[in-house]
Amino acid sequence: MMLEIKNLYAGVDDKQILKGINLAIMPGEMHTIMGRNGSGKSTLANVITGREGYAVIKGDILFNGESILDWSPEDRALTGIFMSFQYPVVIPGVNNTYFLKAALNAKRKHKDEKELDAADFLKLIKSKLAEMDMDANYLQRGVNEGFSGGEKKRNEILQMLTLEPALSVLDETDSGLDIDALKIVAEGVNKYRSPKRSFLVITHYQRLLNYIEPDFVHVLIDGQIVKSGGKDLAVDLEEKGYSWLGA
Amino acid sequence: MSLSHFQTEFDKMMNRDYFLDAVHPMRKEAFSKFLNSGLPTNKWEDWRFTNLSKLKQKKYRISETQDAPAGDVDLSSFEIDGVDTVVIYNGHYQEALSSVPSGIQLLSGIEYLERKNWEFETAERSPFDLLNTAFMDCGMSFIVDPNINVETPVRILFISNGEDNIMANPRMYLDVGDSAAVTFIEHHVGNAASFFQNASFFASVGVNASLDHIRIQSNSTSTQNMANLDVQQETDSRYTFTQFADGSELGRTNVYVHLNGKGANCELNGLALSNGKQHFDNHIIIDHKVPHCTSSQLFKSVLREKSSGVFNGRTIVQKNAQKTDAKQSNKNLLLSKDALMNSNPQLEILADDVRCTHGSTTGELDFDSLFYLRSRGLDLARAKSLLVRGFATECFDTIQDKKIKSFIMQRFDNWLN
Numbered sequence: 220m221m222l223e224i225k226n227l228y229a230g231v232d233d234k235q236i237l238k239g240i241n242l243a244i245m246p247g248e249m250h251t252i253m254g255r256n257g258s259g260k261s262t263l264a265n266v267i268t269g270r271e272g273y274a275v276i277k278g279d280i281l282f283n284g285e286s287i288l289d290w291s292p293e294d295r296a297l298t299g300i301f302m303s304f305q306y307p308v309v310i311p312g313v314n315n316t317y318f319l320k321a322a323l324n325a326k327r328k329h330k331d332e333k334e335l336d337a338a339d340f341l342k343l344i345k346s347k348l349a350e351m352d353m354d355a356n357y358l359q360r361g362v363n364e365g366f367s368g369g370e371k372k373r374n375e376i377l378q379m380l381t382l383e384p385a386l387s388v389l390d391e392t393d394s395g396l397d398i399d400a401l402k403i404v405a406e407g408v409n410k411y412r413s414p415k416r417s418f419l420v421i422t423h424y425q426r427l428l429n430y431i432e433p434d435f436v437h438v439l440i441d442g443q444i445v446k447s448g449g450k451d452l453a454v455d456l457e458e459k460g461y462s463w464l465g466a
Numbered sequence: 467m468s469l470s471h472f473q474t475e476f477d478k479m480m481n482r483d484y485f486l487d488a489v490h491p492m493r494k495e496a497f498s499k500f501l502n503s504g505l506p507t508n509k510w511e512d513w514r515f516t517n518l519s520k521l522k523q524k525k526y527r528i529s530e531t532q533d534a535p536a537g538d539v540d541l542s543s544f545e546i547d548g549v550d551t552v553v554i555y556n557g558h559y560q561e562a563l564s565s566v567p568s569g570i571q572l573l574s575g576i577e578y579l580e581r582k583n584w585e586f587e588t589a590e591r592s593p594f595d596l597l598n599t600a601f602m603d604c605g606m607s608f609i610v611d612p613n614i615n616v617e618t619p620v621r622i623l624f625i626s627n628g629e630d631n632i633m634a635n636p637r638m639y640l641d642v643g644d645s646a647a648v649t650f651i652e653h654h655v656g657n658a659a660s661f662f663q664n665a666s667f668f669a670s671v672g673v674n675a676s677l678d679h680i681r682i683q684s685n686s687t688s689t690q691n692m693a694n695l696d697v698q699q700e701t702d703s704r705y706t707f708t709q710f711a712d713g714s715e716l717g718r719t720n721v722y723v724h725l726n727g728k729g730a731n732c733e734l735n736g737l738a739l740s741n742g743k744q745h746f747d748n749h750i751i752i753d754h755k756v757p758h759c760t761s762s763q764l765f766k767s768v769l770r771e772k773s774s775g776v777f778n779g780r781t782i783v784q785k786n787a788q789k790t791d792a793k794q795s796n797k798n799l800l801l802s803k804d805a806l807m808n809s810n811p812q813l814e815i816l817a818d819d820v821r822c823t824h825g826s827t828t829g830e831l832d833f834d835s836l837f838y839l840r841s842r843g844l845d846l847a848r849a850k851s852l853l854v855r856g857f858a859t860e861c862f863d864t865i866q867d868k869k870i871k872s873f874i875m876q877r878f879d880n881w882l883n
Contacts, residue, residue, distance in 0.1 A: 271837065291846070292837060292840040293840045293844060293845045296840070296843035304838065307838070308838045310838070310856055312856030312857055312859055313852055313853065313856035318842075321844060321848065321852065322843050322844055325843045362838075378842065382843065
């Protein structure tokens with residue numbers, strides 16, 4: 220099992236948000252979490268990636284069989300967990316190339332692989348840029364500096380393709396994307412799918428699921444998974460909304 | 467250092483036969499004014515946040531011949547590629563270690579004063595100006611003739627070494643002739659156990675001339691360092707000042723730029739990196755005296771531990787200096803709860819058709835940015851240094867020379883790690 224979430228209760232600032240989540244993701248699987256605003260979707264993503272300020276009250280998260288609750292965000296990342304942020308931060312002055320090369324080499328070092336030099340990295344990143352239909356002037360810019368909403372999301376997927384995580388948590392990656400950008404992002408994700416890689420896709424809308432096909436859909440209401448099913452569940456939700464599930 | 471101790475040292479100074487008698491009257495005059503004012507206290511408006519108690523407690527003596535190096539000096543750790551270097555060691559010019567690029571005339575202080583018929587810029591804005599005039603020792607003057615583009619940057623390397631409490635009062639003149647251009651570096655280094663340096667620098671930038679001035683303050687953390695800069699700019703001249711400070715226990719930089727000719731442009735940038743109890747203070751004045759000049763100030767500080775800093779920037783726009791375009795920005799990053807910054811950007815605008823902006827921010831590293839970098843696998847220390855690097859590097863945009871820039875970036879990275 221790649222990711223196992225066991226009876227997870229978590230919250231922020233004394234406020235309990237997740238109330239007993241159980242979820243198991245096998246290698247190669249794509250799971251989707253759907254739910255309204257405030258249902259706890261983003262909290263789940265942040266707890267998995269280890270953001271400070273989120274407290275786990277009860278339960279456990281296992282990654283490849285090991286509990287990761289005490290791990291720092293960087294250790295989770297180095298072991299293979301990646302999050303595409305709902306709101307990627309802008310970091311002026313920190314150059315994309317410099318940052319991504321440092322991140323990739325930190326990961327390679329962790330895996331006892333040889334670090335890439337500037338020339339090799341440039342070659343690699345240029346091929347990824349082409350895949351995401353992004354301009355090469357990206358390399359000289361600050362992290363997300365002056366990027367449109369769509370460019371920021373593409374940059375998230377570009378980083379995923381470069382860092383090659385085993386588990387990708389995509390937090391509302393489809394929000395703020397026009398249809399062209401959505402297709403490019405979905406294509407990036409689809410190409411990245413493999414029997415060894417898993418996804419947890421968090422979304423409001425069924426729209427993204429027209430382009431990427433989940434194996435499982437889970438509905439999150441008030442911090443609990445109230446229903447799980449196949450991709451047809453997403454279609455039902457689109458038609459009927461959430462109220463028929465008792466919310 | 468008490469006034470009576472300054473008096474003792476001054477008497478020693480006056481009895482030295484190798485200092486020209488002709489300079490004595492101006493030394494005496496400056497010294498008597500200094501005695502009247504005394505050293506600044508925190509009650510003085512310009513010195514409210516800078517404490518000189520260390521300087522006042524110690525007894526410094528003027529540098530003696532035996533303070534010059536006996537043999538060779540190893541300069542390898544101060545190497546910057548592609549520059550010519552003039553070495554001053556504990557206040558003594560080291561001719562054998564020095565080279566000056568073609569296009570520059572190097573004169574002694576006295577030669578310069580004589581050439582100028584004793585009509586030269588001096589300053590009396592602070593007691594340290596007066597102290598420098600009274601005690602000026604290693605006078606150096608650089609002259610770039612009109613229309614000369616000096617391609618190799620010239621550096622003055624100030625080395626302060628040794629165990630004794632020494633004071634040095636270097637005085638430099640740099641005259642850049644009309645339509646001439648030069649890059650000038652002041653590089654302050656050394657491992658002195660106790661040093662008081664009070665350096666004065668007078669630059670004049672002629673019509674359509676260009677001066678890039680870089681100041682690297684990396685001397686020992688037990689140095690008390692005063693820098694007094696006075697810059698006169700003529701029509702259509704260009705001046706950039708870039709300061710990188712990671713050394714000294716106390717560093718105070720006073721810059722006064724006079725924009726005397728229309729169309730003159732100056733850009734002043736500074737980055738101060740402080741640790742322990744270091745204290746860096748920048749007092750900047752830019753005086754727009756005539757119309758159509760532009761100026762900018764960008765000063766940043768990164769403060770760790772119990773260090774502290776001051777930014778006091780004043781842009782003056784005189785009554786007839788219409789169409790002035792002036793910017794002033796001070797940004798500070800506090801990496802510790804005990805660090806302290808005092809920021810005071812000021813505009814004094816007497817003209818009505820001008821564009822002036824100023825701003826100041828002081829804060830901590832952004833939590834969300836830190837998490838973002840860590841979520842990509844960078845450890846906390848690395849993520850922090852990446853953010854600090856990102857915060858500060860724009861300060862070096864004024865440096866054109868790639869080798870100088872990379873030397874400074876290297877030092878910056880060393881500080882970060």
